[in-house]
Amino acid sequence: MIKVGLVDDQVYDLEKLQLILGKQEDVEIVFATTKSEEAYELLKKDEIDLLVSDIEMPSLSGYELADFINTYGLDVKVIFVTGYSAYAVHAFELDVLDYILKPYSKERLIKGIGRFEQKQTEVTSSEKLMLKQQSEIHMINKKDIVFIERTGRSTTIVTLAQELETYQSLVQLEKQLNKQYFIRSHKGFIINVQYIKNFTIYSKHSYLVHFQQTNKTAMITKANLETYQQQFY
Structure with a gap:
């Protein structure tokens, strides 16, 4: 079971994530919030495997959340879901798992989740x-x-x-x-x-x-x- 946290300051986009991922049998949504500062506090509890986040948000950006994860060595992967393509290069410098542009299809989001599962298989199978x-x-x-x-x-x-x-x-x-x-x-x-x-x-x-x-x-x-x-x- 993949434990996922969702953050997007747009209610419609957050509900879309919840609707798609909530129907996946191997996904458990631990939190879903429109407030990035709330996501920041929830990340500290170290209860999720994957953060699906927008980039441009008030207070804290998705980049800052990803940087926090990297800085403190949290075992959490990040998928960015954003309307802006210009941030892609910097995103992968933060070891982001996937970069999905809005609007996206259900299949594209599920493909991103599949990348997480593949990554985990590689980790557990390593000697x-x-x-x-x-x-x-x-x-x-x-x-x-x-x-x-x-x-x-x-x-x-x-x-x-x-x-x-x-x-x-x-x-x-x-x-x-x-x-x-x-x-x-x-x-x-x-x-x-x-x-x-x-x-x-x-x-x-x-x-x-x-x-x-x-x-x-x-x-x-x-x-x-x-x-x-x-x-x-």
Whole structure:
């Protein structure tokens, strides 16, 4: 499911986006607003995968929203839907996924959404995980990740050979991992099911996860353990 945010200061254009995307089974519209400053505040919550935005708007432009996404490393792609062709070159400097000119057809908008899906497939099928740190970017083998833990504002990735810390959230990292092997076991953990050795009771609603390649443990909720058993056994 693609979680989408929509912003266009023209009511008609916003309703057109809602009408088309609201009928797509693989799309969930998280917010739709005519106010770019409201979209800015909603972006901070890091709840969407894709922002579909006009460019020329009062208060904040679509460019400024895209620049905010890039500056703060949010894992959100952007599609511009605009009546002006002159901005295209600068838009792609901001790594915008697509640039759609008004008036557009339903098919043209759906094609843009398809580009997002293709991009996500490429990311999850890659054998490497791009790990962003303050001054460095590491490329690590996904198959070597045992589990990932979020504590406070930092995230620790435990691999077969080392531990690495990053400011990226579990939501951002989860999007890059294959759901065939990685599951969100707990609000603070992602685990690689290939390394699970056994589970022990931790509390009424959770278990400790023990792994084959490390003495460190992760957590899994009772509900997620039941889902894991149904999915893999």
